[in-house]
Amino acid sequence: MRNIGKEIERLHQELPPEVTLVCVSKFHPQESLMQAYDAGQRIFGESRVQELTQKAATLPKDIAWHFIGHLQTNKVKQVLPLTTLIHSVDSPRLLAEIERVAANLNVVCDCLVQIHIAQEEQKFGFDFEEFECYLQSEEYKQLSHVHICGLMGMATYTDSVETIKREFSGLRNYFDTIKQHYFSESNHFKELSMGMSGDYVEAIASGSTMVRIGSTIFGERM
Numbered sequence: 604m605r606n607i608g609k610e611i612e613r614l615h616q617e618l619p620p621e622v623t624l625v626c627v628s629k630f631h632p633q634e635s636l637m638q639a640y641d642a643g644q645r646i647f648g649e650s651r652v653q654e655l656t657q658k659a660a661t662l663p664k665d666i667a668w669h670f671i672g673h674l675q676t677n678k679v680k681q682v683l684p685l686t687t688l689i690h691s692v693d694s695p696r697l698l699a700e701i702e703r704v705a706a707n708l709n710v711v712c713d714c715l716v717q718i719h720i721a722q723e724e725q726k727f728g729f730d731f732e733e734f735e736c737y738l739q740s741e742e743y744k745q746l747s748h749v750h751i752c753g754l755m756g757m758a759t760y761t762d763s764v765e766t767i768k769r770e771f772s773g774l775r776n777y778f779d780t781i782k783q784h785y786f787s788e789s790n791h792f793k794e795l796s797m798g799m800s801g802d803y804v805e806a807i808a809s810g811s812t813m814v815r816i817g818s819t820i821f822g823e824r825m
């Protein structure tokens with residue numbers, strides 16, 4: 604049997620102290636999450652609304668839930684009160700809906716903007732130019748209940764370490780440029796969420812501040 608607690612402890616030791624571990628628990632049962640929790644893990648990432656809702660209702664209240672999956676606008680109302688950070692904001696329309704819901708609840712929602720860096724078509728996110736355009740728009744200036752806390756990206760699923768490194772360092776350079784031009788006055792824009800089980804070492808070498816790790820901890824998803 605896999606020792607989930609040991610994996611958490613090992614990662615907490617291995618990762619540089621400035622890198623946050625998001626334990627990706629999607630598709631895994633609550634008992635497995637509790638093993639990670641008992642080893643000291645408090646940040647968990649989920650990618651489906653229904654699963655998040657069920658787990659958040661029953662698991663300990665000091666867990667910080669991050670939403671990491673594609674979020675449909677009609678689910679924002681459900682997700683927002685349950686999460687401390689949404690990693691996967693991938694369109695102006697979704698940002699507008701988060702703004703609307705957060706304003707109604709009189710809260711500010713912490714978000715990362717997902718940038719499309721992979722070769723695969725199906726991965727969501729803004730293109731580099733598209734997000735920069737958005738930052739110059741009136742729509743963006745209207746956001747007062749959203750903190751853009753940084754960027755998120757997923758590399759191509761490939762054996763080519765070169766490709767992965769190129770994509771991650773491209774995103775890191777973009778992050779630095781955007782921060783300098785648009786967020787120099789912001790205390791919030793500081794997170795770069797990149798790296799999963801297969802590529803977190805490369806991501807950290809490229810300057811990731813948050814890694815989202817599932818199968819290394821829990822084994823393959825059922």
Ligand SMILES: *Cc1c(COP(=O)(O)O)cnc(C)c1O
Pocket residue numbers: 627629650671672798799800801815816817818819
């Ligand atoms: C599932 C998932 C992960 C974790 O993937 P592993 O390969 O199991 O570590 C990370 N990020 C996102 C967005 C995911 O959907």
